[in-house]
Amino acid sequence: MLVGGMGPTVEDRVLAYGDGWFPNHLPDDSVLPRWTALRERAERPLTLSVLSAPADPRVLEQYAEAGATRVLRWLPSYPGGGPIERALDEWAQAIADLHGE
Numbered sequence: 500m501l502v503g504g505m506g507p508t509v510e511d512r513v514l515a516y517g518d519g520w521f522p523n524h525l526p527d528d529s530v531l532p533r534w535t536a537l538r539e540r541a542e543r544p545l546t547l548s549v550l551s552a553p554a555d556p557r558v559l560e561q562y563a564e565a566g567a568t569r570v571l572r573w574l575p576s577y578p579g580g581g582p583i584e585r586a587l588d589e590w591a592q593a594i595a596d597l598h599g600e
Contacts, residue, residue: 510537519546531565554589556596
């Protein structure tokens with residue numbers, strides 16, 4: 500079970516009830532230090548799935564190096580395809596850049 504959240508006690512909830520943490524990406528880079536501390540406290544393997552990541556290959560690489568199993572991005576809600584297609588193109592380009600394609 501993934502335990503989501505960014506509150507001050509989320510790590511305790513992950514350790515008590517979860518198999519992984521599902522935080523929101525924050526631009527202040529506070530997720531990865533908390534993830535490191537959480538893994539050090541855990542007596543079992545945990546997964547990391549991150550929501551709201553930017554289309555930035557450097558950010559994706561940081562999460563990959565930290566062992567994230569999923570990194571997700573919100574897409575805009577819009578009845579036409581233009582903004583959605585642009586957001587998907589940005590995401591695809593970030594992934595391609597991450598893998599040197």
